Amino acid sequence: MASETKALVARKGRLRQRYDNEYRLVAGCVPYRVTTDGQPEVLMVSTPNRDDLVFPKGGWEDDEDVYEAACREALEEAGVRGTINRTTLGLWVFRSKSSQDSDSPRGACKGYIFALEVAEELDHWPEQDTHGRQWVSPADAYRLCRYEWMREALSALLDRLPVICHCQTPEKVKPTAPNLNERAGMYMMMKAAATADRAVALC
Template sequence: MSELVARTGRHQQRYEAGCRLIAGCIPFRFRCSEGSDGNKSEKIVEVLMINSTSGPGLLFPKGGWENDETVEEAAAREALEEAGVRGELMHFLGHYHFKSKTLQDEFSPEGRCRAAMFALSVKEELASWPEQNRRIRTWITIPEALLCCRHSWIREALENGFSKWCDEGMVRTMKPTNNQLDACEVSNTN
């Protein structure tokens, strides 16, 4: 297997109307817990967040959308590079606007960005990934994640995009994968 490498540089970066175009995702999985009767498992949704390399707080994987890929491909690539996860993009959560001091350049001097965010059902968590030396990944519940978000736009994507989608029953009606079911059985026997 060849070594995974993160893309760097901005020579392929997409811009539109003075905004740098960003693609990202909210990776999620089901964690099973003991039900109130002591036997049945309840599905709890957890999201995967990563540390910021520029200060306190947590983020979701995201980065520049490049000219040679679709926005979906860019979101999946960022999840792989920054968090070391692969999965299935389940739902477009919306566009979120923000300003970044670190992303200012000649095409976006004010650092304006527009992030297209997706829900990513995690199918595989890699032991080794491109940014593993710079990133720590953490699985947490949605209420915990809302408290940890580094930026307000990330909290908005989680609260008004992902949580709304969950509340509409989209996540609850998904069938857990065999690995997730196996994890329920293991955790309930311990």
């Protein structure tokens, strides 16, 4: 296992990046687990020079499907593997930091976000020098999320978990939203077609 984890290398560059017209396609997930007392926790990652946390996500490449891309990002950024629920939590359109003031699709991303039930945490992972990881409660996650679309993805996850019936709902734990630049992390949510079956893939 030690030699296997040492061999893991994060993908770099955008030579294989998928696009939908001018939108860069992104895949990510909300990694979660349920504690022994039935409470959900989610795994978030830190990024350099920021105090807030994010969920793992990154470019969807042309030699993988969207589920593989989401699992790969969780492995590269957070060092976790698990079972991905193939019913998306949602599809969001948002802008990169460098294109906040543009109305063109160029520089914008379409992001597919999934739930990932964590089964394994690696001691070493490809991007651990730039991405720390932290298990947090849903209430703390709401406070720490950088953008509103992340809170919406978290809400969609919590709505699905049967254990949430005896936990606080997102509306009860969600703090008052801070004053944000309206264009910073601006997105629109596009309802993805839900499927009745819970198809999963181990990754």
